[in-house]
Amino acid sequence: MNRLTRRIGAVAVLLLFAGSLAGCGGSGDGAGAASAGPMDAIKANLPKSDADINGTIDKGKVKKNLVVGVDNPYYLFHHDIEIALAKGYFKEFGIDSVEVKTIEDPLPALIGGSLDLALYDTDTAIAAARKGDKNLRFLSVYLGGEANVLGVGKGINSGADLKGKTITGGQFGSRNDAIIRELLRDNGVEPDRDVRIVSTGGQSNERLQAVISGTVDGASIQLRHRTLLEKAGGKVLFEETREVPQSGWSVSRLLRESPETVAAFLAATLKARQFITDQANKEDVLSIMRAKKFDIPAEYADAYAAENAPTYHVSDGGFKPADMQKFIADQIAYKTVPEGTDWRQFTYLVPLWRAQKALGLPLNPALADM
Structure with missing residues (x-):
């Protein structure tokens, strides 16, 4: 799902704030964040032990109304917020309302201040911070699983059947392009020798349609596309899922202005995620999301277990530093x-650690690993 050919140049135009976040992250209240300085200064701003993490959210310090940006209209990227609203988790932590704006690239609005938080590609957010916005911080993983799936059209049943066929992973130079080449090699098919790799625009839905229409013979698709492809006579030929912290929540001004709100937001949405990743709650979750006018056909509902597995839609918002x-x-x-x-x-993890502690979850990543 990671879309790597982002308009970082447009983001750079909006890197308006050169001031760094004031640091006192070692205190129990989590007020403040690490500045983009030398690593020893960043480490000095981190809590020294688990006991320094305050898991009690002070609702009196929480901003009541938030506006957040999400880059994907698919329900998977919205249901943490919608379930937290429906179940009263936001109010539990002092937030009255959350307005969601679906924006292809939410980082300029986040940096400019019209959004409080943004759900977006991990690498793109970190790259934007590296390029100059000293207020921008990556907070927490949303999707920590990466499905590398090759969907193919009718009549292709093995790697040998791919010989001479046309395959796309999306745009050349993107992560999807790189990992589909890797998937082919892992299964004994050499890109640009055994098959012809082509560059295409659009996202995974468009690649699925390209396979179904016969425009290409195979393409990188998503887990939710399996049933739709099979109904059209195609199949998933190769597939692997691995741990990759591909997307997550980022913050800019709000972390400096109201760190308590950031911790409260993560606590509420992680509580919702705990509910969502419990497979017994599937129908309740889908019912709420359909009532919110999200289009979830049966074929997409079939992918619920895979897309909302605790290791894919990461149940605690954490990650392994080695994976990052x-x-x-x-x-x-x-x-x-x-x-x-x-x-x-x-990357600033104090709000995540506070949220995890508020929910009785182990700190992930562990302080010692950071």
Whole structure:
């Protein structure tokens, strides 16, 4: 799902604030954030032990009404918020309302101040912070699983059947393009020798339609597309899922102005996610989302277990630092993140730790790992 050919140049125009976030993250209230300075200064702003993390949200310090940006209209990217609203979790932590704006690229609005938080690609947010917005911080993982799926058209039943066929992973140079090539090689098919790789625009829905229409013979698709493809006579030929912290919540001004609100927002949405990733609640979740006018055909509902698995739609918002290190290193190689970027410098986890503690969850990542 990671879309790596983002308009970072447009973001750069809106990097309006050069001032760094004031740091006192070692205190129990979590007020303040690490500045984009040397690593020793960042480490000094982190809590020293689990006991320094205050899991009690002071509702009197929480901003009551929030506006957040989400870049994908698919229900998976909205249901944390909608379930938190429906179940009263936001009010439990002092937030009265959350307005969601679906925007293809929410970072300019976040940096400009018209959004309080944004759900977007992890690497793009970190790259934007690295390029100059010293207020911008990555907070928490939303999707921590990455499905690398090759969907193919009628008559293709094996790797041998792919010989001479046309395959797309999306735009050349994107992560999807790179990982579909890797998936082919893992299954004994050499890109640009055994198959012809082509560059295409659009997202995964468009790639699915390209396979169904016969425009290409195979493409990188999503888990939710399996049933639709099978109904059209195609199939998923190769598939793998791995842990990649591909998208998550980022914040800019709000972290400086009201750190309590950031912790409250994460606590409410993570409580909703705990509900969502409990598979016993599938029908309740889908009913709420359909009532909110989200289009969820049976084929997409069939993918609920996979897309809302606790390791895919990460139930605690955390990640393994080694996974993040590899992900950012990959993105540097793809030239979507600037050379020399240290992701820790632009990642601030005190609000996540506070939310996890408020919900009785283990701190993830552990302080010692950060």
